[in-house]
Amino acid sequence: MSTSAAQALLLPSEAPAHASRRWRRVTGEPAAVKWLLIGVALSFLALFLFLPLAIVFAEAIKKGFDAYVAAISEPDALSAIGLTLLAAGIAVPMNLVFGIAAAWLIAKFEFRGKNVLLTLIDLPFSVSPVISGLIYVLVFGLQGWFGEWLREHDLKVIFAVPAIVLATVFVTFPFVARELIPLMQAQGTEHEEAARVLGAGGWTMFRRVTLPNIKWALLYGVILCNARAMGEFGAVSVVSGHIRGQTNTMPLHIEILYNEYQFAAAFAVASLLALLALVTLVLKYLIEQRVKSQRREAGERSE
């Protein structure tokens, strides 16, 4: 809209025409309404977001800095941190590879059953975390499909690290795929087709053309995937067996400390995960700006 058209829509209040600062856009609200709405929004966010975040750090250092360091460096805490890093370290790369394959398939080819496949990929997001754990118990647990076989071969899946990894893979399954699919769909296939026509092999085309085009969205998906992988509670809780020092992840360790009334220690470990969440949000915000501009470019190209 041109500036003159915008000015034409400014309606004068009782003030004369030259007192322009007392004019108001017809598509704006009076200042009182504006600040009331801002107040309502910020109060709501304070009650449900800002204060819960702040109290984590306040409670964590309540018993002093030494207690804080002790809580996050005792052997059980370190083992929980290690297991959390291990589970995320396996789950994230697995879902990264899957995300790229699924996005390549869905964005670059036209085939029957695509919409069904899209829905199925999103499925884990609508499954309760508790059920995500339960289904692996039904498959690998003692009473489950492979329970007998696993026991005969002296293999442990449930109440051991493999089930924790599997449950983590399940709950973070769609993250990378759902970030890549819309971007790659908007980018279309011309670049890759040009690379092929110019004689590039499949791998060269992917590495030199596709990957640079999707790197920010890929990173975005990985960061969200990682945050969820490290923080997952319900699914992991069902399959872990809560063996201290062995099958406890950080969120499970927090639960145990909390239930033993070691509140300061629980919040100390929780503060590490809260820090991870904050770092995730900062990175997410930074990448979002880049992805937005990239998607705009892709959108302009496809029009």
Place this chain on the structure above:
Amino acid sequence: MPRAHLLLTRHSVLPGFNLALGFTLLYLALIVLIPLSAAFLKTATMTAPAFWSAVTSPRVLASYRLTFSASLAAALLNALFGLVVAWVLVRYEFPARRLVDALVDLPFALPTAVAGIALTALYSSHGWLGQWLPFKVSYTPLGVLVALTFIGLPFVVRTVQPVLEDLQQEAEEAAATLGADRWQTFRRVIVPTLMPALLTGFALAFARALGEYGSVIFIAGNMPMVSEITPLLIITKLEQYDYAGATAIATVLLVVAFVLLLAINALQAWTRAGHGP
């Protein structure tokens, strides 16, 4: 000719269709579809009366009532306040607006167990907020509502925000020149445009709340018949080695979740159709 090519509806010069299709389907089947089918197959081994009594015992019914009503109330709260938050973030300038905008996603990034103990501490009778309230929040059904509101908060904001950003202000200007006041314009022009996105956000928040576990169990108090949510009941049954009972309740939740997923997909298609270019 490889069989998978029969699926292709358009020829492509790009490589990797067979590989990508094979890997995607295999991984999807191994991680998601086969384990999920275990829940339905396990349920199918139960007799109908056994299934029925497992999913309709008084304690289970009480948990449905709490889970559904608290999820519904939390989603409604989020629809109302999420709309205000989205509006304020898109339309107004105020100090720290970008910071607030980035923090809205906190419930997506903060582990649910951390959120659970933080909300419990905040709303307990000695907590920063709880001590000022005339009624108890932590360890009551109200606590469940607080936790579910927290985890559903970003959904409405993040579905409404982009639609509001794209909203053509010409329509509002036209309404104003035709004599509508600001409130009439909001009700008759803005709300109808936002409605599909608002409903989608509401449904997403509701669906997420139904299955939520981590943030709720700390603050709920978990009293049978009073403040016990359905996902917790599944875990309780599992700890009693009642696998069939746990799976039966899980099946009920899964069916509800899948119905909601289809409804949300339809809503999103409607949103896209509603505000296309």
